[in-house]
Amino acid sequence: MPDLLIELFSEEIPARMQARAREDLKKLVTDGLVEAGLTYQSAGAFSTPRRLALAVEGLTAHSPTTREERKGPRTDAPAAALEGFLRSTGLTREQLEARDDKKGQVWFASITKPGRPAAEIVAEVLETAIRTFPWPKSMRWGAGSLRWVRPLHSILCLLSDETGANAVPLEIEGIRAGATTRGHRFMAPDAFTVSGFEDYAAKLRRARVMLDPAEREAAIRQEAANLAFARGWEIVPDEGLLSEVAGLVEWPVALMGAIEDRFLTLPPEVLQTSMKEHQKFFSARNPKTGRIEGFVTVANIETPDHGETILKGNQRVLAARLSDAAFFWENDLREARAGMADWAEGLAHVTFQSKLGSQADRIARIAALAREIAPLVGADAGRAEEAARIAKLDLRSAMVGEFPELQGTMGRYYALEAGKDAAVADAARDHYSPLGPSDAVPTAPVSVAVALADKLDTLTGFWAIDEKPTGSKDPFALRRAALGVIRLVLGNGVRASLARTIGKAYPGADAADLLAFFHDRLKVFLKEQGIRHDIIDAVLAMPGNDDLVLLVNRATALNDVLKTGDGTNLLQGLKRAGNILTQAEEKDGVEYSFGADPKFAETDAERALFAALDQAEPAIREAVRLEDFPAATQGIASLRAPIDAFFETVQINTDNQITRRNRLNLLSRIREAGRLIADFGRIEG
Helix, strand or coil: CCEEEEEEEEECHHHHHHHHHHHHHHHHHHHHHHHCCCCCCCCEEEEEEEEEEEEEEEECCCCEEEEEEEEEEEEEHHHHHHHHHHHHHHCCHCCEEEEEEEEEEEEEEEEECCCEEHHHHHHHHHHHHHHCCCCCCEEEECCCCCCCCCCCEEEEEEECCEEEECCCCCCCCCEECCCEECCCCCEEEEECEEECCCHHHHHHHCCCCCCCCCHHHHHHHHHHHHHHHHHCCCCCCCCCCCCHHHHCCCCCCEEEEEHHHHHHHCCCHHHEEEEEEEHEEEEEECCCCEEEEEEEEEEECCCCCCCCCHHHHHHHHHHHHHHHHHHHHHHHHHHHHHCCCHHHHHHHEEEEEEECCEHHHHHHHHHHHHHHHHHHHHHCHHHHHHHHHHCCCCHHCCCHHHHHCCCCHHHHHHHHHCCCCHHHHHHHHCCCCCCCCCCCCCCCHHHHHHHHHHHHHHHHHHHHCCCCCCCCCCCCHHHHHHHHHHHHHHHCCCCCHHHHHHHHHCCCCHHHHHHHHHHHHHHHHHHCCCHHHHHHHHHHHCCCCCEEEEEEHHHHHHHHHHHHHHHHHHHHHHHHHHHHHHHHHHHHHHCCCCCCCCCHHHHHHHHHHHHHHHHHHHHHHHHCCCCHHHHHHHHHHHHHHHHHHHHCCCCEEEEEEEEHHHHHHHHHHHHHHHHHHHHHHHHHC
């Protein structure tokens, strides 16, 4: 069974596109091979800035011969129908077979498709993959029609087995596939021939190319850590930057430099952001001082002076960048110490959304809402309002203008410089959080109040102007805002009516519709924690479903009990009771909801169920009142055995109407006991 090696060698591929491109190449080629009848044992995709590579092991040498039988028109059908069938099969009339069918004789065609060699199939599949490759952006060059992310220079396509290696015959836009590639652009630019994947990877390494991006990441991480350790520093972790830098180099060479003393007074976030965004440097922190004091840059070449010239050039550029940052910082500090009045006034001229007013209008709304929310989260109302009024002022600062990702972070620094309380300053930093599923949830009361007010103003505002998410489109990140509210409420145990809080935010929002949107987001959030949608639906049907903490406590307890054998059987009993009642009430035109009397019980199972309900119902009600839902669900679970016994031994629809009504009313007690916790009829199973 041969192995397949493919390499598409081009000008530099943007780092952000490489991971997706690896997966796309693997899927396009392997899916095409399988569709054509070939099988394989394993496949692995690799990338460097100048190449995409795919190695497929254990490929079958030929596709199998296939035979297909196809039914055609009747033998007495019009000639046009027969001609169309012959065209679709590629056969002649003499090659058809007439067979008896239900409605007479019918033409049948037996179509044989001979197997094809792997090389022929690979050539077709690879050409299709190259011509239809889904680059986010692509270009044409020269006079050809081929589009690629950057000009494509060569194609390596090799089938190898124990007898040797052969290039697959393929030519695209004048580029003929072969068995050669090139190494590092500067350190090993000459072409060389390979005979298979192992030979390919080994020769690339000798030619100063690390093929595997994971290996490059590991090498950068280790070298940077070693350089930092030698100076008593530590590298600030940044996996996103690590992945990006690994996509910029084929042979990573880490170099360490120090930041000039005159820049060490800049906030560490400024240093880190400036070095990352402008120059792709890793930050090195001195654990003794807590300051960012150094950096690691990754070169793509080994030099005779061990990178000294590269490092000096990088440090000159860094000094210029940090000089700009220092200038912004000093100007911003003067405004902060003056009270930030100019920034506040400037936001009156910055539009938040054409129908929702300016940023200043929005700040006023958030401040008023934060004051309302403050008592619910244990925050001082005055501090919450003050924090909301200054939280977004850094949007007018020069530093945030240069680095928008520092909004909030810089707000805290400026608030402290303006003499604000630490809790107020922290709220300026934290009120955007949580931004995503991995972002930490603020816990300081003032921060929580402002963060909730910020997100609820956004949601109610866009709901009021009917700019809700539709399908996959969510241009204003409203789903993320709703999830942020959910995480803030649950993470801090905020007990409040979400519907009433919505009513205090932007006027005109449909509170019921927005609450339903929150419930949908909550389902997604809880599903990731193993709680099914139908369980959420069952507790949403209960009173107080706009208290998210109450709702989640109910759902969690119910989910836990339904995982047990008793819970599963209990669910069946409750649903059976509900179904029988529904049918009887529809038939009789009455509601069986009261009047069950143990004196009309005729069997021990009935009497046992009465006794069990008499004992369980008060305990369940008290547990629900105390919001002890684990105890409440255990109370309902205790009814499993008497309910099972009742259904096994008692006939509900007996001829004695008094007994029948009594038993139906007893079923009503079972249904109502379940409804103390959830609407079990909404739960599947």
